[in-house]
Amino acid sequence: MRRANMEKVKEFLELSEEESEIVSRLKIHPNRVGHEPSFYEDFVLRGIRVDRVEPGFVSCTFKVPPRLTDSSGNLATGAVANLVDEVGGAVVHVDGLPMNVSVDMSISFLGTAKLNDELEITSRILGQRGGYSGTIVLVKIKATGELIAEGRHSLFGRHASKL
Helix, strand or coil, X not given: CHHHHHHHHHHHHCCCHHHHHHHXXXXXXXXXXXXXXXXXXHHHHCCCEEEEEECCEEEEEEECCHHHEXXXXXXXXXXXXXHHHHXXXXXXXXXXXXXXXXXXXXXXXXXXXXXXCEEEEXXXXXXXXXXXXXXXXXXXXXXXXXXXXXXXXXXXXXXXXXX
């Protein structure tokens, strides 16, 4: 039974010849100078517009694209988790140091966003101790202010030496 299910999943995920050709032509541009981009970074981050950055605060807007919706046309919960991870990590990032690593993430899904909804995503630092940081990320529909998700995100990263 388990093997049959795995075969069904494998068949579902296989690309047609036409889809394979389309994927092979994708151009992925670096989003960090000196680093090769990954397909994941381009897929998740494409379309995010940073509106405001202050110490301990980041605000972004994002229009829900078809590639991140589920079969019902709603923003996929996995896409919300990726947005919480990326924007929560951005608020604690320090240029010149490696990205922090997610240690824990908790997301409350409070509503849904539809295809082409414009979202406002804000993140702020809740606190820091040593290499650990805690952030909160709010995902809202920009036009109505409706809260779609609230994420709490804990990260760990190296800090600059005080020597």
